[in-house]
Each structure stands twice: as structure tokens, then as C-alpha cells.
Amino acid sequence: MQHKISINGIGSISALGTSSRTVWDTYKKGQPLFHKKALQDDIRPVWVSEITSEATSELLKLQQKNTSYSKLDRSVLLAMLATNNAIGSYDFQNKNVAINIGSSRGATGLFEKYHTDYLTNKQVSAYTSPTTTLGNISSWVAQELGVESLHIDHSVTCSTAMHALLNGIAWLQSEMADVFIAGGSESALTPFTLAQMQALKLYSNLAHDFACESMRFQKKKNTMVLGEAAGVAVLERGVSDASMAVIEGFGFASETLEHGSSISKNADCFQRSMKRALDKAELETVDVVILHAPGTVKGDMAEKNAIENVFEARLPLLTSNKWMLGHTFAASGMMSIEMGIHMLQHNSFIENPFYANARHLPKELKTIMINAVGFGGNAVSIILSKP
Template sequence: MPKYKNLELPISISGIASVSALGSSSEEVWKSYRDAIPLFTQKAVGDSVLWVSEIASEADRELRVLQQDPRYKKVDRSVLFAILAARKAVLPKHFSEKNTGINIGSSRGATQLFEQYHSSFLKENSVSTYTSPTTTLGNISSWVGQDLGAKGVQIEHSVTCSTALHALLNGIAWLRAGMADAFVVGGSEAALTPFTFAQMQALRLYSASTNKMACESLRLQKTKNTMVLGEGAAVAVIETGISQRTQAVVKGYGIASEIITHNSSITKDADCFQQSMRMALKKASLETVDCIVMHAPGTVQGDTAEYNAISAVFKEQLPLLTSNKWLVGHTFAASGMLSLELAVMLLKHNRFIENPFFANQRHAPTTLKSVMVNAVGFGGNAVSIIISKP
């Protein structure tokens, strides 16, 4: 098939899975959304006790089994998360029959190992021979490729909290160019480490709440930041065309950046989101969508700016709005793909999952047909994805 023909074919999501506090199977994840109980536990961090979102018990058991494999005794927790999620999302035939690429990114990378090796270096002035190969940025995609037996391109990147959706965009570009038949895309984060907590506290972003509803994502009236850090990985398989495996179709996608005035914030009305959402709507030939899974990290400025952007784009006819960070915390690079997984589930089950901090002004439509997913990272790098039923 000539390469330009690929531009006319739809991009389908033929597999999607995650490992997080939500669970380790699609059934567990959907149940967690329906139960609507924050999945936070308290963790002692230095002199503080913080709310965190750790992987579910079954996922932790799977992780310990995986670590018994001699190949994976020296790799970082972020790699293990990605391997587990990819195994759940990917069919073996993708690698026996197709040229499949892999792009699974991370905001922080091998945080656990990097901090351990750096601590050892400060004490002993030397490091293990495993230090460099197990902490490089390409570590996650390459190990997932090894585990799955993939021979296609294996790349990794970091666009902080929009990393996973940027991976999806990269995969679409490779498929459109005819340089791959399928792509495994996503994000993985295992950043529940002392140095990462210290960074978030230094930015004054972390929730100080003593209540388990600690992350007030989409509570627009809050006056304090309420971000809660989580860990996990989420992975999708995308292909051109529609088949029996197709779970959803990517109808539109948009990307934008803005000139920032602060390293950790976006403009008051999130110009980057306005541009990315309008681009996605134009590519999808839509004027609106049924609902939006927002980025909404639980910070005062982040939540309000995104809401202002949505109001500017959709005006009085706001779609249904929701988020998942009030439930599972902010998983940095994995967060966008976790949101996309929720969007796929909303379409599959034809059920809207409410955010307890935001009262939508209209009822859900009888049939959910289209869902937009937003993500943005430090530096004002926004991505908007629109998916629909096959």
C-alpha cells in the first residue's frame, strides 16, 4: 500500500491497560471508578506524613513475581510497571505479524535507582556498573521491547505530565508515515521517592489535607493546592484501520505550547489548551464532544486555567467534565494514558463517571459518542485527544 494511503485510514486503539492504585485488570479499574472511593494511603516522608497513591495489592504481587526473573532484578520500578501494563495491553500477534514500534515515556525516569545510586556515590565515591544502563531515559521502552520480543523502533521521551499523550501522537505520526504497522504507546512513573516528594513540597503543590479526599481535583473554589502523587503505568496499542480488536477510534488530536511566565504554571486561561482543543475538534470535524476527561491536577491555578480554557472554547454549551486524579492521584507521565483508559471505558460502558467536586449542569446524553482527553506538562505543553466508538 502506498504510504499516502495511510493518511486516509483511521487510527484505532486495539488494546489499552494499566497498573496503578485503580487495579491491575480492566475489571478492577472499572470497579474502582464505579466505587468512587479515593485510593490513597498515608506514607511517612521525612518529618511529614503525606497521602500517596500506590499500586494495588494484586499489581504489587505481580511485580514481585516479575522481579524473580533474573533479567529484571536490576531494573527500576518504572520499568517493571511498564512491562506489566504492556503485557496486559499487547497481543503476541502484534510482534509475530507486524512491524511494531514502542514509545513509553516517563517524566522522572528511574527515580528509585537513580536516588539509590547517587546516595551510594556520595558515601563511597563509586557506583555499580549497572548505574548507567539502568537509569538512562530509553530504559523503559527498550526493556518493554525485550520483554515482548519486539524488533521495531524503541524510543522514549519526557514531556513531563503530557508524556503519554505525546507518545500517542508520536505513534500516530509513525503510522501515518507508513514506518510502522502498530505502536505501543504510554507512560510509566514510579516517583514515590524522597527527592521527588521534596521537589513537589518545594513547589508548594502537595496536599496538606488530613482527609482522605485529599486531592480536590476540579474543586474550583479551593484556595490551596491539593496535588497527591501516585505511581503506575498505562499503555495502549494503536494501529491503522478498524478491526475486531478495535476498542476506540482516535478522531482528532491537537498539540500546542505557550510562552510561560513560571516554570511550573500555565497562563490564566490556558492558551495552550485552547489551541490544542480547537485543533483536535477541527481534525475530528466536530463542534463539541459529549464529555472531557480533564488534566485537573488538583492545583489552584492548574484546575482553574484548564476550566477557563474549556469555557472559552465551548462557551455556554460545556460538555460533561470529569477527572480521575481525585481518585488515583497524579501519576505524572502515566496520567494522560490513565485518563485515556477512562475515556475508553466511558464509551465501552456508556456510563459517565462523576467527579465529586464538580457539579455538571446537564445530564449525560443517552449514548456517549465522543470523549476528549486533556494533558499538559511543565512548560505549557498541552495535548488534546478525541476518541469515539468504532
């Protein structure tokens, strides 16, 4: 039997803020959230987006709550904070709760620290191995919540959170769980990670603060900006008064790669994932598509080509959030899910300043598609509707 799957809670930690109200107010302001930061003395400052000062205070309080938390990587702590925001006062009593929160890079900050210690001193802390494994994130979220059932982590690079959402759908449909907490967390603002992006020639060198030109399809240079964030959703079977959005359709696909970071000219993986999501939802079009659009020349254009090929004359309104927030890797898909839920709840469309939609805003936003793709061509498309 197929069940309706609803999102009954959503929470995040990012440059947008911590509370639902703050996140929405920041979206409505429509300003990029970047600043220049020098990550190392001998490296010139680069554009990044970091969590707010309020979120930093919450993170410090969390570390002080438990002596073990002070030894955890920042990505783990962000996931714990985002999960607490998502569940609020939710009562898990007598429910089988599963957790799947992944990361693209994992414990980047701690790993680099411990590796530097090893190169310098030829020895490492006893905490090195247990605190740098990817499984840290969901397992410590489970410790914080007191959940003793399934908690797993994975990495599908930039589509990690969306694959966690797919896992949630499968687990709930099979009745292997009553509640599924899905998400992604990333805190990779480190010299080594930035050097990797710059080696790929993806990073923005623009002088102005609109540094990530996500969906500026005329650009000639890559403009990716890296951000830190965690985003988490609480999924359950059925539709109730607690439901914030219903998952009407989902699709996923991959494609044959020409290069480890490439995507085909017309994003074949996105075409298949979007078509499958539309078929699952029994729809021909949606009101809005929130693009993955990382701000790269090829990535942005390939996704636009795919959308035009799939929707043709039924082209929806198009937007993205990376021009504000930057690319938060594993968390990016869930940050877009959160944006979509806010737009449905407030019946309000967040424009992208680099793209002028030809279509007018409908009187009511009813359906929104969210796209995400990671290195390896792993695309996911999710369609949300109002409950």
C-alpha cells in the same frame, strides 16, 4: 492518504488495579485511593497512591522471571506489566512494531539509591549508568516482547504519554510501523521527588482522604497528590472488531511561560490544542471532557477557563480521575485515555464529586476528549469515539 487510527489494546498498573474489570469496578466505587506514607524517617507522612497488592505480586513475579529484571527501576517494571496487560495474547508475527513509552522522571528510585551510594562510599555499581537512562523503559519492554524494531523514550513531563500517542499516530499514518505501543510510566514516590513538589507548594496537606481536590474550583490551596502508575495503548491503522476506540481528533500546543511550572490564566495552550482536535474531528463539541486538573488552584481553574472559552454554550460533561488516583505524571494522560475508553464501552459517566455538571448525561456516549499538559506548557488534546 489519511488512515483511521484505532486503539486496539489498553492496559495499566495503578492503585485502580491491574485487570480491565478491576479498574472499571474501582471507578464505579468512586472512592479516593490514597493513604499516608512516611517516605523517610525524618519526614512526616504524606498522601500517595500506590499500586495494589495484586500488582505488587505481579511485579515480584516479573523480577523473578529474568535475573536482569531484578536490577531494573520500578518505573521500567511497571511499564512492562502494563504493556503485557495491554497486548494480552496479541500476535505480533510479521508486523513492524514500534514502541514509545516515556517518563517524566525516569528511574527516580534507582538514581536516588545510586547517588546516595556514591555520596556514602565514593563509588557506584557498574549497573548505574545503563539502568538509570530514560531509554530503559521502551528498550526493556521490547526485550520482554521480543520486538526488534523501533523503541524510543522521551519526557514531556505530565503530557508524556499523550505525546507518545501523537508519535504513534504519525508513525502509523506514514506507514513506518504497523503497530505502535504508546504510553507512560512513573514510579516517583521518593523523598527527593516529594520534596520537589513541596518546594513548589503544590502538595496536599488536607487531613481527610479526599486529599486531591481535582476540579474543586473554589479551593484556596493546592492539593496535588502523587501516585505511581503505568499506562499503555496498542495503536493500529484502520477500524476492526478488535478496536476499542477510534482517535477522531488530536491537537497539541504550547505557550510562552512566566514561570517554569506556570500556565496562563486561560490556558492558551489548551485552548489551541482543543480547537485543533475539534477541527481535526470536524466537531463543534464532544459528550465529555476528561480534564488534566492536577488539583492545583491555578492549573484547575486555567483549564476550566479554557474549556469554557472553547465550547461556550456547547459545554460538555466534565470530569477527572486525579481526585481518585492522584497525579501519575507521565502516565496520567494514558490513565485518562483508559478511563475514557471504559466510559465509551460501558456507556457510563464517572462523576467527579467536586463538580456538579449542569448538562444531563446523553443516552449514548459517543465522543470523549482527553486533556493533558506538562511543565513547559505542552498541551495535548485527544478525541476518542466508539468504533
